[in-house]
Amino acid sequence: MADPTPGAAPARRPASAARIIVRRLAALPFVLLAVAGLTFLLVAISPYDPNSAYTGITGSISEQTRQEINAAWGLDGSTAEQFGQWLGNVAQGDLGHSRLLGGQPVLDEIASRALLSIVLVMIALALVLVGGLVLGVLAAAFRDSPLDWLVRTLSYYGTAAPSFWVGLLLLSVFSLQLGWLPSGGSTDVRSADSGFVDPAHLILPAVTLAITQQSWFTLYVRNTVLEVLRDDHVRFAEASGVRRMAVLTRHALPNALIPFITLTGSHLSELIGGAVLAETIFGWPGLGRLTVEAALAVDIPLLVGITLVGSVLVVLGNLVADLLYRVADPRIREGLT
Amino acid sequence: MTAVTTTDPVLTRPPRWGRVRQVATRPASVLAAGVVLALLVLAALGADLLRPDTGGVALDEVLAPPSLAHPFGTDEIGRDVLALSLRAMRVSFAISLLAAVVALLIGVTVGVLAGTLGGWVDGALMRMVDFLGSQNHFLFAILLVVLFRPALGAAAAVCLSVALSHWLVLARIVRGELLSLRERPFVAAAVGGGATRVRLVVRHFLPHLAPAIAVAMVLLLPHAIFHESALSFLGLGLPPHQASLGNLIAAGQRSLLAGAWWISLFPGLLILAACVAFGTLGEYWRDRHQPRWRGELEL
Numbered sequence: 001m002a003d004p005t006p007g008a009a010p011a012r013r014p015a016s017a018a019r020i021i022v023r024r025l026a027a028l029p030f031v032l033l034a035v036a037g038l039t040f041l042l043v044a045i046s047p048y049d050p051n052s053a054y055t056g057i058t059g060s061i062s063e064q065t066r067q068e069i070n071a072a073w074g075l076d077g078s079t080a081e082q083f084g085q086w087l088g089n090v091a092q093g094d095l096g097h098s099r100l101l102g103g104q105p106v107l108d109e110i111a112s113r114a115l116l117s118i119v120l121v122m123i124a125l126a127l128v129l130v131g132g133l134v135l136g137v138l139a140a141a142f143r144d145s146p147l148d149w150l151v152r153t154l155s156y157y158g159t160a161a162p163s164f165w166v167g168l169l170l171l172s173v174f175s176l177q178l179g180w181l182p183s184g185g186s187t188d189v190r191s192a193d194s195g196f197v198d199p200a201h202l203i204l205p206a207v208t209l210a211i212t213q214q215s216w217f218t219l220y221v222r223n224t225v226l227e228v229l230r231d232d233h234v235r236f237a238e239a240s241g242v243r244r245m246a247v248l249t250r251h252a253l254p255n256a257l258i259p260f261i262t263l264t265g266s267h268l269s270e271l272i273g274g275a276v277l278a279e280t281i282f283g284w285p286g287l288g289r290l291t292v293e294a295a296l297a298v299d300i301p302l303l304v305g306i307t308l309v310g311s312v313l314v315v316l317g318n319l320v321a322d323l324l325y326r327v328a329d330p331r332i333r334e335g336l337t
Numbered sequence: 338m339t340a341v342t343t344t345d346p347v348l349t350r351p352p353r354w355g356r357v358r359q360v361a362t363r364p365a366s367v368l369a370a371g372v373v374l375a376l377l378v379l380a381a382l383g384a385d386l387l388r389p390d391t392g393g394v395a396l397d398e399v400l401a402p403p404s405l406a407h408p409f410g411t412d413e414i415g416r417d418v419l420a421l422s423l424r425a426m427r428v429s430f431a432i433s434l435l436a437a438v439v440a441l442l443i444g445v446t447v448g449v450l451a452g453t454l455g456g457w458v459d460g461a462l463m464r465m466v467d468f469l470g471s472q473n474h475f476l477f478a479i480l481l482v483v484l485f486r487p488a489l490g491a492a493a494a495v496c497l498s499v500a501l502s503h504w505l506v507l508a509r510i511v512r513g514e515l516l517s518l519r520e521r522p523f524v525a526a527a528v529g530g531g532a533t534r535v536r537l538v539v540r541h542f543l544p545h546l547a548p549a550i551a552v553a554m555v556l557l558l559p560h561a562i563f564h565e566s567a568l569s570f571l572g573l574g575l576p577p578h579q580a581s582l583g584n585l586i587a588a589g590q591r592s593l594l595a596g597a598w599w600i601s602l603f604p605g606l607l608i609l610a611a612c613v614a615f616g617t618l619g620e621y622w623r624d625r626h627q628p629r630w631r632g633e634l635e636l
Binding site: 047048159165169273295298303 | 468471472473474475476477479480481482483484485487488559563566567570571572573586589590593594596598601602604605608609612613616
C-alpha cells in the first residue's frame with residue numbers, strides 16, 4: 001500500500017459509497033424479476049397442481065367444482081396471465097399463503113424467521129474470520145512445522161467433510177456425551193424469561209456453519225501472509241528491528257482482511273445453503289429450518305418465497321461487502337486501482 | 338484417465354516399464370487416494386459378496402456397538418451397519434455419477450453453443466450462467482426435488498436437481514477453452530477445407546476438450562456426492578428403502594440420543610474418504626495437465 005506517486009493520476013474516479021448503494025439497489029428489481037421468472041417457470045412445467053395441493057382432494061371433487069376453484073384462484077388463465085398476476089402480487093409484497101402454517105401470509109412468517117438466520121450467519125462469519133486469521137497466521141509464521149501441517153490437513157479434510165455430518169459429531173460429543181451445550185432450539189424453553197437468543201444455544205450451529213467456510217479462508221490467510229512476509233515493506237520492517245509479532249499483526253494481517261471481505265461476498269449464497277443444514281440439525285428456528293419444513297410439506301408458496309427472500313439477502317449482503325471493502329482497502333477508497 | 342498430450346516426457350519414453358514407473362512416481366497422497374478409491378468402489382460393487390445380508394431384524398442385537406461380528410455396529414432394529422453402508426455407498430455413487438454425467442451433458446452443450454455461435458447467443462447464455470451462479474444452488478436443488486419428485490420418482494429427481502445445480506462450471510470451462518481453440522490455425526484449415534460447424538465441434542473441438550471435461554467430471558463428483566447425501570439427509574432425497582449414505586446418517590441422528598454414535602459416524606467417514614480421494618486425484622490431474630484451470634476448477 002505505497003503512497004500514490006506524485007503526478008500519477010488515479011485510473012478511475014473512486015465510486016462513492018452512495019453510488020455503490022444506488023448501483024446495487026438498482027440491480028435488485030432485475031435480480032428479483034429473474035429469480036421470480038425462473039421459479040415460476042419451474043413450477044409451471046412441473047406437475048405441481050395448486051388446486052389439488054390446496055384442497056387436498058384429487059379426483060373426489062366434480063370437474064365443475066374444480067373449475068370454480070380454479071377461477072376463484074385465478075388458475076384458469078394462461079401461464080403468462082398467471083405469471084403477470086403473481087408478479088403483481090409479489091411486487092406488492094404478497095407472496096401468497098402458506099399451506100404448512102395454516103394459511104399464514106408467507107412474507108410474515110419469513111420475516112419472523114429471517115432475523116434468527118441472519119444472527120446465526122453473522123456469528124458464523126465472525127468465527128470464520130477469527131479462526132481463519134489465528135490459524136492462518138500461525139500456520140504461516142511456523143511454516144513447515146507440525147502446526148502448519150495440522151492446519152493444512154484439517155483445512156483440506158474440512159472442505160471434503162459433509163457439514164451435516166460434522167454437525168452431528170459435534171452434537172454427539174459436546175451435547176450428548178459431555179453435556180456442555182444444549183442440543184437444539186434457540187432458547188431454553190424451560191426458563192420463563194428466556195430472551196430472543198440464548199448464546200449457549202448459538203454455539204454449536206454457528207460452529208457447524210463456520211466449519212463449512214473455515215478451510216478456504218484459513219488457507220487463503222496462510223498464503224497471503226506467506227506472500228506478504230516476502231514483500232519488501234515487511235523485510236524493511238524486520239530489518240529495522242520491528243518484532244515478529246508486530247510485523248505479523250501490523251503488516252501482514254491487514255492484507256489478509258481484504259480477501260476475506262471479497263470472498264465472503266461471493267460465498268454468501270453458500271452460507272445460506274449451509275444454514276439450511278446447520279439449522280435442521282440443531283433445530284434452530286430460522287429460515288433454513290423453515291425451508292426444510294416447507295419442502296417436506298410441499299408448501300410451494302413458502303418455498304418460492306424463501307428463494308426470493310434469499311436472493312434479496314444475497315444482494316444486500318454483497319452491498320455490505322462492497323461498502324466494507326472500501327473501508328478495508330485504501331486503494332479502492334482512493335480510486336488507485 | 339485423461340488423455341495425455343504427446344509432449345509428456347513420460348509417454349515419449351520407450352514403453353517397457355514405462356507405465357509402471359509412470360504410476361509409481363506419483364506423489365504418495367495421489368497413490369493413496371487411488372488405492373482408497375479403488376477399495377471403496379470394489380466394496381460398493383461387491384457389497385453382496387462382502388456382507389451377503391444385512392442381518393435382518395434382530396431384536397437381541399439392537400444398537401450393538403462396533404464389534405468383530407459387526408465392525409460398524411448395528412442399527413435400531415439390529416441390522417448390520419456395515420452391510421447397510423456398503424449398499425448405501427453403491428446407491429450414492431450411482432446417483433452421483435449419473436448426476437455428474439447429466440451435468441456434463443448440459444454444461445458441454447451450453448458451453449459449445451456459447452463458444453461456437455458467439456454473438457448474442459454467447460452473451461445471453463453466459464448472462465444466464467452468471468445469474469444462476471449468483472443464486473444459492475442448494476435452495477434451487479431443494480425446490481427442484483420438491484417439484485419433480487412426484488413425476489420422476491425420487492432417484493431421478495435427485496439426479497436432475499444435482500445436475501441442474503452443478504453444470505455451470507462445465508459450461509464456463511468449455512466455452513473458455515473453445516474461445517482459445519477457435520483462434521488456432523488448424524481450425525482455419527478445417528474451415529478452409531469445408532468443415533461444417535457440426536463437424537468442427539465433433540471432430541476438432543470435442544477431442545481437444547476431452548481432458549478438460551474428464552478432469553471437471555472427477556472434480557464434480559465430490560460435490561454431487563455431497564449434495565445427494567445432503568438432500569437425502571434432510572429427507573428430501575431417496576426413500577429409506579433405497580437408502581443412500583445421507584439416509585443412513587439421518588437414521589443415525591435418531592439413535593444419537595440412545596448413545597449410538599456409530600450409525601452416523603461410519604457412513605460419514607465413507608463420504609469423507611470418497612470426496613477426499615476424488616478431490617485429490619482430480620486436482621492432481623488438473624495441475625499436471627492443465628494448471629491454468631486452478632481458479633475455475635476447485636474442490
